[in-house]
Amino acid sequence: MISLPLRQDWGDKALTSPNREQELLQRIRKLTHIGIMLSKERQLDRLLATIVEESRRFFFCEGGSLFTREGEELKFRIAQNDVLNQNITSENLKGKQISVSAKSIAGFVASSGEILNISDVYEIPEEAPYSFDPSFDTQNDYRTKSVLALPLKDHNDRVLGVLQLINPTRESNIVSFDFVKDDQDLVDSLASQAAIALTNAKLIDNMRDAHVDTIFRLSVAAEYKDEDTASHLERMSRYSAVLSRKMGFDDLFIDQIQLASPMHDVGKIGIPDAILMKPGKLTDKEFDIMRTHPQIGARILGGSSSPLLKMAEVIALSHHEKWNGMGYPNKLKGEEIPIEGRIVALADVFDALTSRRCYKPAWPLERALNLIKETREEHFDPAVVDAFFESLDQILEIKQRYADEAPKEVDDHETSIRG
Amino acid sequence: MISLPLRQDWGDKALTSPNREQELLQRIRKLTHIGIMLSKERQLDRLLATIVEESRRFFFCEGGSLFTREGEELKFRIAQNDVLNQNITSENLKGKQISVSAKSIAGFVASSGEILNISDVYEIPEEAPYSFDPSFDTQNDYRTKSVLALPLKDHNDRVLGVLQLINPTRESNIVSFDFVKDDQDLVDSLASQAAIALTNAKLIDNMRDAHVDTIFRLSVAAEYKDEDTASHLERMSRYSAVLSRKMGFDDLFIDQIQLASPMHDVGKIGIPDAILMKPGKLTDKEFDIMRTHPQIGARILGGSSSPLLKMAEVIALSHHEKWNGMGYPNKLKGEEIPIEGRIVALADVFDALTSRRCYKPAWPLERALNLIKETREEHFDPAVVDAFFESLDQILEIKQRYADEAPKEVDDHETSIRG
Numbered sequence: 107m108i109s110l111p112l113r114q115d116w117g118d119k120a121l122t123s124p125n126r127e128q129e130l131l132q133r134i135r136k137l138t139h140i141g142i143m144l145s146k147e148r149q150l151d152r153l154l155a156t157i158v159e160e161s162r163r164f165f166f167c168e169g170g171s172l173f174t175r176e177g178e179e180l181k182f183r184i185a186q187n188d189v190l191n192q193n194i195t196s197e198n199l200k201g202k203q204i205s206v207s208a209k210s211i212a213g214f215v216a217s218s219g220e221i222l223n224i225s226d227v228y229e230i231p232e233e234a235p236y237s238f239d240p241s242f243d244t245q246n247d248y249r250t251k252s253v254l255a256l257p258l259k260d261h262n263d264r265v266l267g268v269l270q271l272i273n274p275t276r277e278s279n280i281v282s283f284d285f286v287k288d289d290q291d292l293v294d295s296l297a298s299q300a301a302i303a304l305t306n307a308k309l310i311d312n313m314r315d316a317h318v319d320t321i322f323r324l325s326v327a328a329e330y331k332d333e334d335t336a337s338h339l340e341r342m343s344r345y346s347a348v349l350s351r352k353m354g355f356d357d358l359f360i361d362q363i364q365l366a367s368p369m370h371d372v373g374k375i376g377i378p379d380a381i382l383m384k385p386g387k388l389t390d391k392e393f394d395i396m397r398t399h400p401q402i403g404a405r406i407l408g409g410s411s412s413p414l415l416k417m418a419e420v421i422a423l424s425h426h427e428k429w430n431g432m433g434y435p436n437k438l439k440g441e442e443i444p445i446e447g448r449i450v451a452l453a454d455v456f457d458a459l460t461s462r463r464c465y466k467p468a469w470p471l472e473r474a475l476n477l478i479k480e481t482r483e484e485h486f487d488p489a490v491v492d493a494f495f496e497s498l499d500q501i502l503e504i505k506q507r508y509a510d511e512a513p514k515e516v517d518d519h520e521t522s523i524r525g
Numbered sequence: 526m527i528s529l530p531l532r533q534d535w536g537d538k539a540l541t542s543p544n545r546e547q548e549l550l551q552r553i554r555k556l557t558h559i560g561i562m563l564s565k566e567r568q569l570d571r572l573l574a575t576i577v578e579e580s581r582r583f584f585f586c587e588g589g590s591l592f593t594r595e596g597e598e599l600k601f602r603i604a605q606n607d608v609l610n611q612n613i614t615s616e617n618l619k620g621k622q623i624s625v626s627a628k629s630i631a632g633f634v635a636s637s638g639e640i641l642n643i644s645d646v647y648e649i650p651e652e653a654p655y656s657f658d659p660s661f662d663t664q665n666d667y668r669t670k671s672v673l674a675l676p677l678k679d680h681n682d683r684v685l686g687v688l689q690l691i692n693p694t695r696e697s698n699i700v701s702f703d704f705v706k707d708d709q710d711l712v713d714s715l716a717s718q719a720a721i722a723l724t725n726a727k728l729i730d731n732m733r734d735a736h737v738d739t740i741f742r743l744s745v746a747a748e749y750k751d752e753d754t755a756s757h758l759e760r761m762s763r764y765s766a767v768l769s770r771k772m773g774f775d776d777l778f779i780d781q782i783q784l785a786s787p788m789h790d791v792g793k794i795g796i797p798d799a800i801l802m803k804p805g806k807l808t809d810k811e812f813d814i815m816r817t818h819p820q821i822g823a824r825i826l827g828g829s830s831s832p833l834l835k836m837a838e839v840i841a842l843s844h845h846e847k848w849n850g851m852g853y854p855n856k857l858k859g860e861e862i863p864i865e866g867r868i869v870a871l872a873d874v875f876d877a878l879t880s881r882r883c884y885k886p887a888w889p890l891e892r893a894l895n896l897i898k899e900t901r902e903e904h905f906d907p908a909v910v911d912a913f914f915e916s917l918d919q920i921l922e923i924k925q926r927y928a929d930e931a932p933k934e935v936d937d938h939e940t941s942i943r944g
Contacts, residue, residue: 130549131710138714141560145721146680148728261565291550295557302564306725309567310732316831317736323834324743327825330794375749379798406746412735415742 136164137295144303153307154183157300161271162186164296165254168280169272173212174304175265179203180212187272190246211236212268215255219265221293222255225282254283256293258301266304269297318365325368328375331382338457339368340508345453348500352493353449366418367450370425373403385464397434400426417446425450428485440487448487452478452494455485456501461510471502555583556714563722572726573602576719580690581605583715584673587699588691592631593723594684598622599631606691609665630655631687634674638684640712641674644701673702675712677720685723688716737784744787747794750801757876758787759927764872767919771912772868785837786869789844792822804883816853819845836865844869847904859906867906871897871913874904875920880929890921 140160147153158170169187173180182202206216214236215222224230227238227250243250251273258267273280286293326336347364355363374382377399381392388396403422407415424438424447431439433451443451459474469477475495482491494501559579566572577589588606592599601621625635633655634641643649646657646669662669670692677686692699705712745755766783774782793801796818800811807815822841826834843857843866850858852870862870878893888896894914901910913920 127546127549130546135710135714137557138560138710138717141557141564142714142717142721145560145564145718145725148725291554291557295554295561298557298561299564302561306564306567310729312831313729313732313736316833317732317739319829319831319834320736321739321743323826323829324740324747324788324791327747327791327794328743330821330825369743372743372746375746375794402749406749407742410738410742412731412738414735415738 133289133292137292137299140164140296141299144299145306147303148307148310150307150311151183153303155186157269157303158184158186161269161296161300164292165271165274165283165286166276167271167274169250171270171272172267173204173216173270174267175206175216176203178206180206180208180216180268183267187246187248189273190248209235209237210239211253211255212270215257215268216265219257219259219263221257222253223283223286224253224255225284226251227253251280252282254286254293256297258297258304260301260305266301266308269300321365321368325372328369328372331379332371332374335510337508337510338461341504342370342450342453342457343367344504344508345456345501346450348497348504349449349453349490349493352497353489362414362417363421363446363449366414366421366446367453369403369407369418370421370450370454371399371403372406372418373399373401373422375406376402397426400424400435420444421446421450423447425454427451429487430484432484443487445487448490452486452490456494457505460505552708552711556711559583559715560718563718564725566722567726567729569726569730570602572722574605576688576722577603577605580688580715580719583711584690584693584702584705585695586690586693588669590689590691591686592623592635592689593686594625594635595622597625599625599627599635599687602686606665606667608692609667628654628656629658630672630674631689634676634687635684638676638678638682640676641672642702642705643672643674644703645670646672670699671701673705673712675716677716677723679720679724685720685727688719740784740787744791747788747791750798751790751793754929756927756929757880760923761789761869761872761876762786763923763927764875764920765869767916767923768868768872768909768912771916772908781833781836782840782865782868785833785840785865786872788822788826788837789840789869789873790818790822791825791837792818792820792841794825795821816845819843819854839863840865840869842866844873846870848906849903851903862906864906867909871905871909875913876924879924 143156143160144153147156154172154174158172161167162170168189169185171185172183174183175181180203182204204210204213206213211222211224211227214220218235222236224238228240230236230238238250238253240250242248254271254274256269256271257265258269260266271283274283274285275281322336322339325339343364346367347360350360350363377396381388381395384392400423404419407419407422410416410419421444423435424444427433427436427438427443427447428451429440429443429448431437433443456474456478459469459477460471462468478486478491478494482488562575562579563572566575573591573593577591580586581589587608588604590604591602593602594600599622601623623629623632625632630641630643630646633639637654641655643657647659649655649657657669657672659669661667673690673693675688675690676684677688679685690702693702693704694700741755741758744758762783765786766779769779769782796815800807800814803811819842823838826838826841829835829838840863842854843863846852846855846857846862846866847870848859848862848867850856852862875893875897878888878896879890881887897905897910897913901907
């Protein structure tokens, strides 16, 4: 819950100012501030919290909540309340959905596109086309009184969400939202700003999703004739992200390694079918050819101005290097190996060990963990190995969630990882 | 040039209003309006025009211009002026760059991060760290007098650009910008809003670039063993966009077909090397296998929730269908073939014909155009063929601009397009 210094610090002062000009100037500043806060926030969940927080601050409200429209459903996203002691995070209410057509306040606002200004939700007449659901009040021993429910509309007048503001206070008393009648411009402006920020954040979300989807499909395609599956890429990219977080990298790095790592084996596209799909053991000469895939991958991904593809190039080239200098293609040693490559190396090998391949069964977890422990400082960067064991819970959760469709853990077999 | 109804309609009225409250309320509305206009505009060039336009409107200025910072250079982007008769579009001044450290007004603002408020640019003292370049005035027979030059800073205080406002008017007289001293909040707010919108637009631009880059690299990779080159994909995707525009599709469709079409042959990844890379003619049986690539492609791209990948799936599956029903894999006929597939079919074949492949030289343009005319209504949608000939200039410009590195147009040879 975000707790604002609601009543004490500035709640009463501002609106009791006798000077209308000062008040207006202050409101310009606040509204501008809101606009800036909202347009700066591009991560959807944080944006939703900011919308509720800033709108409450603007109208001096005890509480507020926000629904976003997903098709014909309104999805509950966030609730804030300064008076309640218990935590009202979105976790508590998450997943709650109501139909746009439901006889609720938010449903009515979403379907009609109208603003609702209710001075006491317990006195809504029976015949009204909406009604108040008291379960939140009952559960939390709270008294919702006045509600201002605003539709957030995009520039095509489509309702993207509903913002509900609850119990505005003046001199420590809960008042009605009647004062907004003098400030219709401000209310409209607030709703527009929130809607635009929401549209932008969704656009960015969609662009990102499309990009991630493209990377996955084309990375999977590039390994069509190889063993690697979409779920291998899902897992190893998430392992890479978890290891990076544990090692203290920032959000940007974590985001990029998760997007870039699925492209690590794209160079296998250049390996002849006869070698890539050979059922038996490879000859030394065939192995030599197989081991050119990092350079082929780096060539395919190289020379881009995009930071993401630059990282993908580094990973493609370095993910088969070993800490002791016995890897390929450049026999780099220790910290000569780019950190992205060191992280992905472990993520990739752990997943290959614990997955079934045509030339080997899936290893039991214990055996894979032992191998990683044993080859610490030979194959892997000890710091990455440490991060791996420190985040084993998360790693295993990912392993489970993105399991292959028919997972088979066959016991032992003396095998080695190919490629 | 964007012409605002500057003096006549509302220029004087607003600011001579005796009622400070009304004036302030109007300014709140305007500033809010600006915030909304700016956050709605996500296309960079249009955004820059909107920033200048709305800022001029806000301060009642005859002219305005904007530079964006690219590394250590300031790139001239846009100029607007209501008084000058001739067109001052960015075309005239495009490409003009000045160094951030130059002794110019914009250069000084960019390097110092300070606002400059100059009441007469012709009276800047010699010893000032900046000077006015009168060449624009001389060329256009204009008199720049007062200038307000604002740094547009992101939330890390980095200067992203410089906005220059020129000659504010009051009651038809050019005045100085001294009045902004009372409105520092408004000026700051305007600059912040512009900077945030600029940051957002750049972010979206960068995301799009990264996505396009990824699609190209992975699409090229997927055809590593085939004949298709990056420049084939560049050309055919641009041809597809030109054809779509000529046929009246909207910007979203055009954008998507340009991004989705490079993935059309991704299914070739599933074709054995022995067929894909066979130097001689394919046997009937080999051709049958080759002709499964649309279904393989659709499987690779299928089932996504991304509109882009949905279109890519449709294109992969349908780009070898023919208007007369004799194509593959589904022998669709006429308008049964999705329009995206009909457009890409022509774009792909035209480029294949006019490019050299291992089994054929590049056809001379005339011969390719004749084949397209002849097979109108057999192979191609007549409407697409018409759009093709109507936009032939643009097509040929693309052909030239994205030519293969060693283009060879060898004369005739009886050949057919494989795949």
